[in-house]
Structure formats: C-alpha cells, structure tokens
Amino acid sequence: MKKRIIIASVCAVAVILSGLIGFYMGKGAVVPASSVVEKTEANSIFVPGYDYMSMKAGEKTIPARLYNPERNNCLIEAAIILPDGTEIFRSGKLNPGDTLDTLNLSRTVPAGMYERTIIRYSCYAIGDMRRLNEADVIFTLEVKP
Amino acid sequence: MKKRSICLTLIAAVVMCSMLSTTAFAWDDTGMTAQFKYIKVAPAPELDPSYKPKYEVALPPPTSFSGGYGDVTLRMAYNALEENEQLVVKVNPSSYDERGNFFLKSEEGNKLYAIIGRYGTDPEKVEMANSGDENFVVAVFDNSGMDAIRYGTIRVIALGRDAAPPGEYTGYLHLTIELTQKD
Numbered sequence: 001m002k003k004r005i006i007i008a009s010v011c012a013v014a015v016i017l018s019g020l021i022g023f024y025m026g027k028g029a030v031v032p033a034s035s036v037v038e039k040t041e042a043n044s045i046f047v048p049g050y051d052y053m054s055m056k057a058g059e060k061t062i063p064a065r066l067y068n069p070e071r072n073n074c075l076i077e078a079a080i081i082l083p084d085g086t087e088i089f090r091s092g093k094l095n096p097g098d099t100l101d102t103l104n105l106s107r108t109v110p111a112g113m114y115e116r117t118i119i120r121y122s123c124y125a126i127g128d129m130r131r132l133n134e135a136d137v138i139f140t141l142e143v144k145p
Numbered sequence: 146m147k148k149r150s151i152c153l154t155l156i157a158a159v160v161m162c163s164m165l166s167t168t169a170f171a172w173d174d175t176g177m178t179a180q181f182k183y184i185k186v187a188p189a190p191e192l193d194p195s196y197k198p199k200y201e202v203a204l205p206p207p208t209s210f211s212g213g214y215g216d217v218t219l220r221m222a223y224n225a226l227e228e229n230e231q232l233v234v235k236v237n238p239s240s241y242d243e244r245g246n247f248f249l250k251s252e253e254g255n256k257l258y259a260i261i262g263r264y265g266t267d268p269e270k271v272e273m274a275n276s277g278d279e280n281f282v283v284a285v286f287d288n289s290g291m292d293a294i295r296y297g298t299i300r301v302i303a304l305g306r307d308a309a310p311p312g313e314y315t316g317y318l319h320l321t322i323e324l325t326q327k328d
Contacts, residue, residue, distance in 0.1 A: 043206040046222050048198035049232070051324045064196035069222075123204075131317060133204050136237055138323040 046072055047121045047135050054142040057111040062103040062141075066119075068094035074123045074132055081118040082109070082141070093124065111145040199225050200232060200286075202322055205299070207315050214302040216268070217318075219284040219293060226288040231327050234284040236261060236299075237319035238277060245277020247301065249314035257314045262300040265293065271300050283320070287327070 046069040055062045068076040073096065080089035080103070088105045116138050123132035205217030219234055226232060240261075241247055249257045262271040263283045274281040285295035301316055303309075 044203035044220070044222075045206065046201050046203050047322075048223075049200045049202060049322055049324070050196060051199050051230075053196045062196070065198070069201065133207055133317055134237075134239075134319040135202070135204055136319070136321045138321065 043073070045074055045076075045123050045132060047076070047137065049137045050119065050139045052140045052142070054144055055109070057143050057145050058108055060105045060108055062089075062105065063101075064103055065099060065101050066091060066103060067099035068096050070097040072096045074125055075129075077122045077124070079120045079122070080105075080141075081120055082114055083116045083118075095126075109141075109143045111143045114141040114143065117141040198223065199324065202232070202234065204320060205318070207317050213306065214300055216298050216300050218298045219320075220297075221286050221291045224286070224288060224291060226286070226324070228288055229327050230288065230324055231294075232284075232286040233282055233323050233325055234286075235321045235323075236274065236278070236281045236283055237321045238279045240317065240319045241277050247274075247316060249301070249303070249316035251310070251312035251314050253310070253312060255310050255312065255314075257306060257309045258304045259316060260302045260304060262302060263296040264298050264300065265296050268298070268300075273302075 048067065048069070050064070053062050053064050066078055075093040075095060076091075077093050078089075078091040079087055081087050086107075088107055088109060089103050090106070091100060091103075094100075117140065119137040119139065121135045121137070123134060124130065125132060200221055201223035203220045203222045205219065221232070238245075247259050247261050249259055251257070261274045261281065261283075263274070263281070264271045282296065283299050284293040284297045286292075287294050299318070303314070
C-alpha cells in the first residue's frame with residue numbers, strides 16, 4: 001500500500017514538473033527573436049518599386065498596381081514624372097492599405113521609350129500631416145504606338 | 146502485471162501532459178492572443194494589373210537626434226530582383242540646401258548643418274559625402290536578401306552644435322532608388 005502511494009506521488013510530481021517544463025518551453029519558443037528589428041521597422045516607410053511599365057499611346061491609363069503598404073504608419077502620395085519634368089499622374093494621399101490597380105493619367109503621352117521616368121513618393125504623418133522622408137523610384141515607361 | 150500496466154499508463158500520461166502543455170501555452174505575452182484562425186480566400190480581382198512592384202524599400206523615419214550624430218539603416222521589405230540586377234539607393238540633391246549642405250531644423254526654425262556619411266557593417270568606417278554630392282550612394286542591394294550588400298546605414302553628423310540653441314532638430318532625406326544591371 002505504502003509502495004503504491006509512493007509511486008503515485010512520484011508520478012504526480014512528474015506530471016506537474018512536465019507541465020511546468022512544457023509551459024516554459026512553449027513560452028520560450030515564441031518570444032520574438034528580433035524585437036529590435038521590429039521596433040526599427042515600425043517607424044520605417046515602405047515604398048514599392050518598379051522597373052518597367054507600358055501603356056498604349058492615346059490612352060490615359062497604366063494597368064499597374066500602386067499602393068501604400070498596410071504596415072505603413074503614414075500617408076503616401078505618388079506622382080509620376082516624365083524625364084522632361086512633366087507630371088502625368090498624381091495619386092492623392094493614400095492611407096495605409098489603399099491600392100490603385102489602374103493609374104489614371106492627367107494627359108496622354110506620345111509613343112516612345114521614356115527611360116528614367118520617376119515615381120515620386122511624398123510621405124506625410126497621419127494626423128498632423130507633417131512631412132516625412134521622400135523617395136524617387138526610377139523606372140522605364142514605354143508608350144506603345 | 147497490474148502494477149506494470151498502471152506504471153505504463155502513468156508514463157504515457159506524463160508524456161502527453163508534457164506535449165499538451167507545450168502546445169497549449171505556445172503563445173507569448175506580446176499581445177498575440179488569436180488562437181483560432183478563419184481564412185476566407187478573397188475572390189480573384191476582375192482586372193489583374195500587368196505591372197506589380199519588383200521590390201519594396203523601407204525608408205528610415207526622419208532623422209532626429211540630440212547628440213552628435215544619428216544613424217538610420219535602409220532595408221528592403223520585399224525583394225524579387227533577378228540575379229543580374231542590383232538596387233542602388235542615393236541621396237537626392239533636393240535633400241541639400243541651395244549651397245549643397247544638408248541641414249536639420251528645430252520646431253523653432255533654427256537650422257543645424259550636418260554632414261551625411263555612409264557605412265556598411267563597421268560603424269568605425271564612415272565615408273563622408275562632399276557638399277551637394279549628387280551621386281552619393283548610401284545602399285546597394287541585390288537578390289540575396291533584405292540587407293544591403295554595400296553600405297546600408299546613413300550617418301548624419303551635426304556641425305557646430307555648440308553654437309546652436311537647445312532643442313530637437315529634424316532632417317529630411319530624399320532618396321533616389323534605381324534598379325540597374327550588375328557590372
């Protein structure tokens with residue numbers, strides 16, 4: 001009888017210990033390993049980049065996806081500027097998560113290859129609209145006849 | 146025989162408890178409390194745009210510091226570059242004033258001039274930009290990952306801060322990002 005009680009007690013202690021070990025193993029396994037990186041990136045401004053787009057001459061749309069990434073904490077306004085400085089598109093201020101699947105241009109563009117066309121991203125803080133860092137993404141726009 | 150089967154049952158229970166507790170508590174205390182997921186697949190968009198981004202770059206937030214210098218690191222967040230391509234990030238000349246100098250401004254409107262530098266993995270090896278340098282490369286990426294393969298961190302070093310009124314100064318960077326072919 002005494003022996004049974006001892007065995008039962010040892011097993012009970014083993015169960016409790018296993019539970020505790022399991023708890024700490026489970027907890028330890030998901031502690032973010034890169035919390036510093038997450039903090040750094042929390043304030044970053046993510047901007048999408050392109051290398052080439054094309055459209056048809058006489059039309060005023062480019063079938064391209066332009067968006068403000070959801071994880072951004074700011075507004076983004078994108079403008080497309082031809083190499084001669086002519087602005088042909090302005091998105092308006094996009095909230096995080098906003099996506100445009102077609103870019104409606106303000107004018108038609110003559111046929112040709114426009115190397116070093118710019119997408120200019122202007123970024124603004126949500127709320128006070130404070131100006132943030134900016135970026136120019138250089139790409140090639142081909143306007144097909 | 147009976148004792149042996151009780152013993153085996155208990156051992157099995159110990160192993161089960163250990164595994165179950167690992168699963169049951171496998172979530173941390175950082176706010177991730179969702180334990181059940183329901184995923185509804187979105188219907189395909191009617192018009193699939195022809196041109197999608199090839200990369201995403203994480204621009205740093207505006208540079209603010211109260212000490213002698215501030216560092217900001219550039220990273221990629223999405224990378225679909227080809228093997229022969231590289232992404233070059235430069236400081237756009239519009240980051241400088243009319244004399245070609247980088248500066249920071251306080252809320253009171255006071256100006257603090259600064260020099261822009263760059264480095265890769267070793268913060269001791271900072272290379273400084275010349276005034277108005279239009280081709281000052283601050284990061285180069287290829288298809289190998291999200292971190293720059295050359296440079297990657299921008300250091301902004303304040304000049305004459307002893308003479309500047311106290312306050313928090315902020316500088317804005319305008320960067321140019323270009324996809325090029327590797328040499």
